[in-house]
Amino acid sequence: MRVTNSTITLRSQLRVQQTLQSIDRVREDISSGVRVRKMSDSPLDGGQLVRIGSSMRAITQFRRNADGGISRAQAEETVLDQLGNALTRASELGVAQANATANAATRLAAKREVDQLINLSANLGNTRYGDEYLFGGTRATEAPLQTPAPATGRFSRLIDSSGNPVNPSGAITLEVGDGRFVTPNHNA
Numbered sequence: 001m002r003v004t005n006s007t008i009t010l011r012s013q014l015r016v017q018q019t020l021q022s023i024d025r026v027r028e029d030i031s032s033g034v035r036v037r038k039m040s041d042s043p044l045d046g047g048q049l050v051r052i053g054s055s056m057r058a059i060t061q062f063r064r065n066a067d068g069g070i071s072r073a074q075a076e077e078t079v080l081d082q083l084g085n086a087l088t089r090a091s092e093l094g095v096a097q098a099n100a101t102a103n104a105a106t107r108l109a110a111k112r113e114v115d116q117l118i119n120l121s122a123n124l125g126n127t128r129y130g131d132e133y134l135f136g137g138t139r140a141t142e143a144p145l146q147t148p149a150p151a152t153g154r155f156s157r158l159i160d161s162s163g164n165p166v167n168p169s170g171a172i173t174l175e176v177g178d179g180r181f182v183t184p185n186h187n188a
Helices: 005-032 043-096 104-125
Strands: 174-177 180-182
Antiparallel strands (some): 174 180
16 A cells, blocks of 8 residues: 555644644633533543432422421411410410409400400411411311311311311421421421
């Protein structure tokens, strides 16, 4: 086989062009900060990028779950503070009516106020958080308590298939980290 000057020149030009392409690729890598454009560029690095992307999406979801749990807990705390105030007032009324100065008229007025406090408590138990009832447990789409509060019987509004009242117990957990779960909901 005969090697001519033109063959040597073509091969030299080809190597120079390949080197220039490599330099351009490195320059683009440096300016863009991207080293792997396709999985075939570096399968090991590409696989690592896929794992990192998956981890980033999981962390984003964990953060959303944690933020939602914190917001829900803050809403529950506000409602429970109001319920505590209602119970304190009811206790004050009971103590005030337990002495010799109380009469039928004051006891009737106290009963009306206690009935209002009971209804307030039932309404607080039916507080909504977004599209769900804050204290609905696993049945968060249904109001857990009857309002106005019944004079006798149960406060629960939830019934089973036989028509018997049920406790809206159960908890829904949120994953806030790998294998870490919190329970942001409670029942009435």
